[in-house]
Amino acid sequence: MGALLRQWRERRRISQLDLSIAADISARHLSFVETGRSRPSRQMVLRLSACMEVPLRERNHLLLAAGYAPVYSAQPLEGRPMAPVREALGVILKGHEPSPAVVVDRAWTLLEANASVAVLLEGVDPELLEPPVNVLRLSLHPRGLAPNIANLGEWRAHLLHRLHRQIDHTADEDLRALHRELSDYPGTEDEPDPEALPAGEVALPLRLRARGGELRFLSTVATFGTPLDVTVSELVIESFFPADEATAAALRAFAAGLAPATGG
Known part of the structure:
Protein backbone atom coordinates (compact mmCIF):
# COMPACT_ATOMS: atom_id res chain seq x y z
CA MET A 1 0.00 0.00 0.00
CA GLY A 2 2.86 2.35 0.83
CA ALA A 3 4.33 2.02 -2.65
CA LEU A 4 0.94 2.70 -4.27
CA LEU A 5 0.42 5.71 -2.05
CA ARG A 6 3.82 7.10 -2.97
CA GLN A 7 3.09 6.57 -6.68
CA TRP A 8 -0.12 8.58 -6.38
CA ARG A 9 1.62 11.33 -4.41
CA GLU A 10 4.38 11.60 -7.00
CA ARG A 11 1.83 11.49 -9.82
CA ARG A 12 0.05 14.45 -8.19
CA ARG A 13 3.41 16.19 -7.69
CA ILE A 14 2.77 16.65 -3.96
CA SER A 15 5.55 16.54 -1.39
CA GLN A 16 5.27 14.43 1.74
CA LEU A 17 5.13 17.63 3.77
CA ASP A 18 2.30 19.14 1.74
CA LEU A 19 0.27 15.93 1.84
CA SER A 20 0.79 15.50 5.56
CA ILE A 21 -0.40 19.07 6.16
CA ALA A 22 -3.48 18.55 3.96
CA ALA A 23 -4.33 15.27 5.71
CA ASP A 24 -3.53 16.65 9.18
CA ILE A 25 -0.94 13.99 10.04
CA SER A 26 2.79 14.23 10.71
CA ALA A 27 5.24 14.00 7.83
CA ARG A 28 7.08 11.35 9.85
CA HIS A 29 3.96 9.20 10.08
CA LEU A 30 3.33 9.57 6.35
CA SER A 31 6.91 8.58 5.62
CA PHE A 32 6.48 5.46 7.77
CA VAL A 33 3.29 4.57 5.88
CA GLU A 34 4.99 4.93 2.50
CA THR A 35 7.95 2.77 3.54
CA GLY A 36 5.75 0.10 5.12
CA ARG A 37 6.95 0.74 8.68
CA SER A 38 3.45 1.79 9.74
CA ARG A 39 0.05 0.38 8.75
CA PRO A 40 -2.50 3.11 8.15
CA SER A 41 -6.06 2.91 9.42
CA ARG A 42 -8.85 2.64 6.90
CA GLN A 43 -9.86 6.20 7.70
CA MET A 44 -6.34 7.43 6.98
CA VAL A 45 -6.26 5.65 3.61
CA LEU A 46 -9.50 7.37 2.68
CA ARG A 47 -8.30 10.74 3.95
CA LEU A 48 -5.00 10.58 2.08
CA SER A 49 -6.65 9.44 -1.17
CA ALA A 50 -9.27 12.18 -0.89
CA CYS A 51 -6.57 14.81 -0.38
CA MET A 52 -4.93 13.63 -3.61
CA GLU A 53 -8.26 13.35 -5.47
CA VAL A 54 -7.61 9.71 -6.25
CA PRO A 55 -10.51 8.28 -8.32
CA LEU A 56 -12.96 6.11 -6.37
CA ARG A 57 -11.95 3.00 -8.30
CA GLU A 58 -8.32 3.49 -7.26
CA ARG A 59 -9.28 4.31 -3.67
CA ASN A 60 -10.74 0.81 -3.48
CA HIS A 61 -7.41 -0.56 -4.74
CA LEU A 62 -5.55 1.37 -2.03
CA LEU A 63 -7.90 -0.02 0.61
CA LEU A 64 -7.36 -3.58 -0.61
CA ALA A 65 -3.59 -3.07 -0.62
CA ALA A 66 -3.81 -1.87 2.99
CA GLY A 67 -5.82 -4.95 4.00
CA TYR A 68 -9.30 -3.41 4.07
CA ALA A 69 -12.48 -4.14 2.15
CA PRO A 70 -13.44 -1.70 -0.61
CA VAL A 71 -15.79 1.08 0.45
CA TYR A 72 -17.17 2.23 -2.90
CA SER A 73 -19.63 0.08 -4.82
CA ALA A 74 -19.52 -0.34 -8.59
CA GLN A 75 -23.12 -0.99 -9.59
CA PRO A 76 -23.88 -1.80 -13.25
CA LEU A 77 -25.72 1.07 -14.89
CA GLU A 78 -28.60 -1.24 -15.82
CA GLY A 79 -29.05 -2.45 -12.21
Whole structure:
Protein backbone atom coordinates (compact mmCIF):
# COMPACT_ATOMS: atom_id res chain seq x y z
CA MET A 1 0.00 0.00 0.00
CA GLY A 2 2.86 2.35 0.83
CA ALA A 3 4.33 2.02 -2.65
CA LEU A 4 0.94 2.70 -4.27
CA LEU A 5 0.42 5.71 -2.05
CA ARG A 6 3.82 7.10 -2.97
CA GLN A 7 3.09 6.57 -6.68
CA TRP A 8 -0.12 8.58 -6.38
CA ARG A 9 1.62 11.33 -4.41
CA GLU A 10 4.38 11.60 -7.00
CA ARG A 11 1.83 11.49 -9.82
CA ARG A 12 0.05 14.45 -8.19
CA ARG A 13 3.41 16.19 -7.69
CA ILE A 14 2.77 16.65 -3.96
CA SER A 15 5.55 16.54 -1.39
CA GLN A 16 5.27 14.43 1.74
CA LEU A 17 5.13 17.63 3.77
CA ASP A 18 2.30 19.14 1.74
CA LEU A 19 0.27 15.93 1.84
CA SER A 20 0.79 15.50 5.56
CA ILE A 21 -0.40 19.07 6.16
CA ALA A 22 -3.48 18.55 3.96
CA ALA A 23 -4.33 15.27 5.71
CA ASP A 24 -3.53 16.65 9.18
CA ILE A 25 -0.94 13.99 10.04
CA SER A 26 2.79 14.23 10.71
CA ALA A 27 5.24 14.00 7.83
CA ARG A 28 7.08 11.35 9.85
CA HIS A 29 3.96 9.20 10.08
CA LEU A 30 3.33 9.57 6.35
CA SER A 31 6.91 8.58 5.62
CA PHE A 32 6.48 5.46 7.77
CA VAL A 33 3.29 4.57 5.88
CA GLU A 34 4.99 4.93 2.50
CA THR A 35 7.95 2.77 3.54
CA GLY A 36 5.75 0.10 5.12
CA ARG A 37 6.95 0.74 8.68
CA SER A 38 3.45 1.79 9.74
CA ARG A 39 0.05 0.38 8.75
CA PRO A 40 -2.50 3.11 8.15
CA SER A 41 -6.06 2.91 9.42
CA ARG A 42 -8.85 2.64 6.90
CA GLN A 43 -9.86 6.20 7.70
CA MET A 44 -6.34 7.43 6.98
CA VAL A 45 -6.26 5.65 3.61
CA LEU A 46 -9.50 7.37 2.68
CA ARG A 47 -8.30 10.74 3.95
CA LEU A 48 -5.00 10.58 2.08
CA SER A 49 -6.65 9.44 -1.17
CA ALA A 50 -9.27 12.18 -0.89
CA CYS A 51 -6.57 14.81 -0.38
CA MET A 52 -4.93 13.63 -3.61
CA GLU A 53 -8.26 13.35 -5.47
CA VAL A 54 -7.61 9.71 -6.25
CA PRO A 55 -10.51 8.28 -8.32
CA LEU A 56 -12.96 6.11 -6.37
CA ARG A 57 -11.95 3.00 -8.30
CA GLU A 58 -8.32 3.49 -7.26
CA ARG A 59 -9.28 4.31 -3.67
CA ASN A 60 -10.74 0.81 -3.48
CA HIS A 61 -7.41 -0.56 -4.74
CA LEU A 62 -5.55 1.37 -2.03
CA LEU A 63 -7.90 -0.02 0.61
CA LEU A 64 -7.36 -3.58 -0.61
CA ALA A 65 -3.59 -3.07 -0.62
CA ALA A 66 -3.81 -1.87 2.99
CA GLY A 67 -5.82 -4.95 4.00
CA TYR A 68 -9.30 -3.41 4.07
CA ALA A 69 -12.48 -4.14 2.15
CA PRO A 70 -13.44 -1.70 -0.61
CA VAL A 71 -15.79 1.08 0.45
CA TYR A 72 -17.17 2.23 -2.90
CA SER A 73 -19.63 0.08 -4.82
CA ALA A 74 -19.52 -0.34 -8.59
CA GLN A 75 -23.12 -0.99 -9.59
CA PRO A 76 -23.88 -1.80 -13.25
CA LEU A 77 -25.72 1.07 -14.89
CA GLU A 78 -28.60 -1.24 -15.82
CA GLY A 79 -29.05 -2.45 -12.21
CA ARG A 80 -32.01 -1.55 -10.00
CA PRO A 81 -30.07 0.71 -7.59
CA MET A 82 -29.05 2.85 -10.59
CA ALA A 83 -32.64 3.59 -11.66
CA PRO A 84 -32.51 7.22 -10.38
CA VAL A 85 -29.24 7.75 -12.27
CA ARG A 86 -30.70 6.34 -15.49
CA GLU A 87 -33.77 8.52 -15.07
CA ALA A 88 -31.63 11.63 -14.57
CA LEU A 89 -29.57 10.80 -17.65
CA GLY A 90 -32.72 10.28 -19.69
CA VAL A 91 -34.12 13.64 -18.63
CA ILE A 92 -30.88 15.41 -19.53
CA LEU A 93 -30.52 13.73 -22.92
CA LYS A 94 -34.15 14.24 -23.92
CA GLY A 95 -34.23 17.79 -22.59
CA HIS A 96 -31.18 18.72 -24.64
CA GLU A 97 -32.85 17.91 -27.96
CA PRO A 98 -32.75 19.06 -30.70
CA SER A 99 -29.03 19.39 -29.88
CA PRO A 100 -26.85 16.25 -29.66
CA ALA A 101 -25.77 14.80 -26.31
CA VAL A 102 -24.07 11.57 -25.24
CA VAL A 103 -23.17 9.70 -22.05
CA VAL A 104 -19.81 7.92 -21.89
CA ASP A 105 -17.92 5.96 -19.27
CA ARG A 106 -14.32 6.19 -18.12
CA ALA A 107 -13.09 4.38 -21.25
CA TRP A 108 -15.09 6.72 -23.55
CA THR A 109 -17.52 3.93 -24.37
CA LEU A 110 -20.87 5.26 -25.56
CA LEU A 111 -23.57 4.31 -23.04
CA GLU A 112 -26.50 6.52 -24.03
CA ALA A 113 -27.28 9.15 -26.67
CA ASN A 114 -30.25 11.22 -27.73
CA ALA A 115 -31.84 11.07 -31.18
CA SER A 116 -30.09 14.27 -32.31
CA VAL A 117 -26.69 12.55 -32.29
CA ALA A 118 -27.66 11.24 -35.73
CA VAL A 119 -26.83 14.75 -37.01
CA LEU A 120 -23.16 14.08 -36.28
CA LEU A 121 -22.94 10.64 -37.84
CA GLU A 122 -23.58 11.21 -41.53
CA GLY A 123 -21.08 9.25 -43.63
CA VAL A 124 -19.59 7.31 -40.69
CA ASP A 125 -18.52 3.73 -41.44
CA PRO A 126 -21.23 1.47 -39.88
CA GLU A 127 -18.48 -0.78 -38.51
CA LEU A 128 -17.43 2.00 -36.12
CA LEU A 129 -21.01 2.16 -34.83
CA GLU A 130 -21.06 -1.50 -33.79
CA PRO A 131 -21.20 -1.76 -29.95
CA PRO A 132 -19.17 -1.09 -27.96
CA VAL A 133 -18.66 2.31 -29.58
CA ASN A 134 -15.67 4.32 -28.46
CA VAL A 135 -16.54 7.97 -29.09
CA LEU A 136 -12.93 9.13 -29.38
CA ARG A 137 -12.16 6.47 -31.96
CA LEU A 138 -15.40 7.36 -33.74
CA SER A 139 -14.46 11.04 -33.74
CA LEU A 140 -10.89 10.77 -35.03
CA HIS A 141 -10.87 7.61 -37.14
CA PRO A 142 -10.35 8.22 -40.89
CA ARG A 143 -13.64 6.36 -41.50
CA GLY A 144 -15.41 8.12 -38.67
CA LEU A 145 -16.24 11.77 -38.15
CA ALA A 146 -12.72 12.96 -39.03
CA PRO A 147 -13.32 13.57 -42.77
CA ASN A 148 -16.30 15.80 -41.92
CA ILE A 149 -14.54 17.88 -39.25
CA ALA A 150 -13.50 21.14 -40.90
CA ASN A 151 -11.08 22.03 -38.06
CA LEU A 152 -9.79 18.49 -37.54
CA GLY A 153 -6.33 19.60 -36.38
CA GLU A 154 -7.72 21.81 -33.62
CA TRP A 155 -10.38 19.31 -32.56
CA ARG A 156 -7.93 16.41 -32.61
CA ALA A 157 -5.47 18.34 -30.42
CA HIS A 158 -8.31 19.21 -28.03
CA LEU A 159 -9.48 15.59 -27.67
CA LEU A 160 -5.96 14.20 -27.24
CA HIS A 161 -5.23 16.84 -24.60
CA ARG A 162 -8.39 15.88 -22.70
CA LEU A 163 -7.42 12.22 -22.88
CA HIS A 164 -3.89 12.99 -21.71
CA ARG A 165 -5.25 14.87 -18.67
CA GLN A 166 -7.53 11.95 -17.88
CA ILE A 167 -4.57 9.57 -18.01
CA ASP A 168 -2.66 11.83 -15.61
CA HIS A 169 -5.65 11.78 -13.25
CA THR A 170 -6.44 8.06 -13.40
CA ALA A 171 -3.16 6.34 -14.43
CA ASP A 172 -5.31 4.05 -16.60
CA GLU A 173 -3.18 1.86 -18.87
CA ASP A 174 -6.07 1.14 -21.24
CA LEU A 175 -6.42 4.88 -21.82
CA ARG A 176 -2.68 5.11 -22.52
CA ALA A 177 -3.12 2.46 -25.22
CA LEU A 178 -6.09 4.38 -26.65
CA HIS A 179 -4.02 7.59 -26.70
CA ARG A 180 -1.25 5.81 -28.64
CA GLU A 181 -3.80 4.48 -31.13
CA LEU A 182 -5.45 7.85 -31.70
CA SER A 183 -2.09 9.62 -31.97
CA ASP A 184 -1.24 7.37 -34.92
CA TYR A 185 -4.30 8.43 -36.91
CA PRO A 186 -3.77 10.87 -39.78
CA GLY A 187 -4.08 14.55 -38.96
CA THR A 188 -0.93 15.44 -37.05
CA GLU A 189 0.15 17.69 -39.90
CA ASP A 190 -3.00 19.78 -39.35
CA GLU A 191 -2.49 20.33 -35.62
CA PRO A 192 -2.32 24.04 -34.79
CA ASP A 193 0.26 25.90 -32.80
CA PRO A 194 -0.99 25.59 -29.17
CA GLU A 195 -0.29 29.31 -28.72
CA ALA A 196 -2.38 30.31 -31.73
CA LEU A 197 -6.00 30.81 -30.69
CA PRO A 198 -8.74 31.05 -33.33
CA ALA A 199 -9.42 34.72 -33.99
CA GLY A 200 -12.77 35.97 -32.75
CA GLU A 201 -13.72 32.72 -30.96
CA VAL A 202 -14.67 32.57 -27.28
CA ALA A 203 -14.40 28.77 -27.19
CA LEU A 204 -13.12 26.14 -29.61
CA PRO A 205 -16.05 25.04 -31.81
CA LEU A 206 -16.55 21.69 -33.47
CA ARG A 207 -17.00 22.62 -37.13
CA LEU A 208 -18.75 19.82 -38.94
CA ARG A 209 -19.24 19.70 -42.69
CA ALA A 210 -22.80 18.83 -43.64
CA ARG A 211 -24.88 18.79 -46.79
CA GLY A 212 -25.39 22.39 -47.81
CA GLY A 213 -23.08 24.02 -45.29
CA GLU A 214 -21.24 23.78 -42.01
CA LEU A 215 -22.58 23.04 -38.52
CA ARG A 216 -20.79 24.69 -35.60
CA PHE A 217 -21.06 23.37 -32.05
CA LEU A 218 -19.81 24.32 -28.60
CA SER A 219 -19.42 21.38 -26.21
CA THR A 220 -19.93 21.16 -22.46
CA VAL A 221 -19.08 18.34 -20.06
CA ALA A 222 -21.11 17.39 -16.97
CA THR A 223 -20.60 14.83 -14.21
CA PHE A 224 -22.51 13.81 -11.10
CA GLY A 225 -21.49 16.12 -8.29
CA THR A 226 -21.53 13.78 -5.26
CA PRO A 227 -20.84 10.23 -6.44
CA LEU A 228 -20.40 7.43 -3.92
CA ASP A 229 -20.34 4.69 -6.55
CA VAL A 230 -17.49 4.00 -8.95
CA THR A 231 -19.77 3.71 -11.98
CA VAL A 232 -21.53 6.99 -11.23
CA SER A 233 -18.23 8.77 -10.60
CA GLU A 234 -17.00 7.79 -14.08
CA LEU A 235 -20.08 8.86 -16.07
CA VAL A 236 -19.63 11.89 -18.31
CA ILE A 237 -22.39 13.73 -20.18
CA GLU A 238 -21.14 15.63 -23.20
CA SER A 239 -23.60 18.07 -24.74
CA PHE A 240 -23.25 20.00 -27.98
CA PHE A 241 -24.84 23.43 -28.35
CA PRO A 242 -25.29 25.31 -31.63
CA ALA A 243 -22.58 27.97 -31.94
CA ASP A 244 -24.60 30.08 -34.39
CA GLU A 245 -28.18 30.62 -35.45
CA ALA A 246 -27.74 28.76 -38.74
CA THR A 247 -26.79 25.60 -36.83
CA ALA A 248 -29.68 26.08 -34.39
CA ALA A 249 -32.12 26.39 -37.29
CA ALA A 250 -30.65 23.30 -38.98
CA LEU A 251 -31.07 21.27 -35.77
CA ARG A 252 -34.67 22.39 -35.39
CA ALA A 253 -35.39 21.42 -38.98
CA PHE A 254 -33.71 18.03 -38.52
CA ALA A 255 -35.71 17.34 -35.35
CA ALA A 256 -38.93 18.27 -37.12
CA GLY A 257 -38.09 15.92 -39.97
CA LEU A 258 -38.36 18.71 -42.49
CA ALA A 259 -34.90 18.54 -44.02
CA PRO A 260 -31.39 17.17 -43.55
CA ALA A 261 -29.30 19.17 -41.11
CA THR A 262 -27.40 21.89 -42.94
CA GLY A 263 -25.57 24.92 -41.68
CA GLY A 264 -25.34 28.41 -43.12
